[in-house]
Amino acid sequence: xDSVTQxxxxxxxxxEAFLTINCTYTATGYPSLFWYVQYPGEGLQLLLKATKADDxxxxxxxxxxxxxxxxxxxxxxxxxxxxxxxxxxCALLSQGFQKLVFGTGTRLLVSP
Amino acid sequence: xxxxTQSPTHLIKTRGxxxxxxxxxxxxxxxxxxxxxxxxxxxxxxxxxxxxxxxQRGNFPDRFSxxxxxxxxxxxxxxxxxxGDSALYLCASSYYYSSGNTIYFGEGSxxxxx
Numbered sequence: 001x002d003s004v005t006q007x008x009x010x011x012x013x014x015x016e017a018f019l020t021i022n023c024t025y026t027a028t029g030y031p032s033l034f035w036y037v038q039y040p041g042e043g044l045q046l047l048l049k050a051t052k053a054d055d056x057x058x059x060x061x062x063x064x065x066x067x068x069x070x071x072x073x074x075x076x077x078x079x080x081x082x083x084x085x086x087x088x089x090c091a092l093l094s095q096g097f098q099k100l101v102f103g104t105g106t107r108l109l110v111s112p
Numbered sequence: 113x114x115x116x117t118q119s120p121t122h123l124i125k126t127r128g129x130x131x132x133x134x135x136x137x138x139x140x141x142x143x144x145x146x147x148x149x150x151x152x153x154x155x156x157x158x159x160x161x162x163x164x165x166x167x168q169r170g171n172f173p174d175r176f177s178x179x180x181x182x183x184x185x186x187x188x189x190x191x192x193x194x195x196g197d198s199a200l201y202l203c204a205s206s207y208y209y210s211s212g213n214t215i216y217f218g219e220g221s222x223x224x225x226x
Binding site: 004034036042043044045046049089091093097098099100101102103104105 | 143145154157168170200202214215216217
């Protein structure tokens with residue numbers, strides 16, 4: 001079945017450091033890919049998405065590119081802030097379905 | 113424009129009891145899905161409702177059931193609660209026929225079973 005694999009956390013960075021959170025997927029067909037963020041005690045917020053190969057999703061300084069050849073959708077940000085501390089989930093939406101399959105999440109901790 | 117709203121926010125139940133969680137989808141959305149997020153885990157798909165019918169179901173026992181109303185709102189019912197049912201229950205809404213679908217989540221209902 002479809003699955004998503006994320007790098008284990010926590011990822012600990014200093015403010016203004018470069019962030020990469022790796023995400024790879026296994027799916028049949030052509031899934032849409034998403035990054036969601038979850039702040040402590042809150043629900044999930046959509047951060048960005050990409051619906052086809054080579055698409056780049058971007059939002060609030062975060063970016064991720066849909067790489068079909070490597071089945072990856074790595075999340076990047078050039079300069080993180082303390083307020084970016086949260087758990088980040090990579091997810092896929094199988095073609096023809098509306099069921100999201102999530103990775104296990106990666107906790108990001110940013111210190112001043 | 114109201115987003116996805118869920119109630120209650122927090123609740124505590126005893127083993128063996130039954131619980132009902134409620135969800136109102138984002139305006140314009142006709143599809144509601146429910147997810148269970150255990151502590152430290154990613155959300156797991158429970159089931160999805162469209163046109164008042166269950167369309168897809170994840171790997172959850174029959175103790176988990178649901179309903180969708182004509183106004184697209186939905187309920188999740190869990191019978192014979194177990195300690196392992198303690199989790200954050202997330203409702204997600206979407207528009208069924210939107211390609212590259214964007215799915216929006218509510219804030220969730222925190223269920224503690226004691």
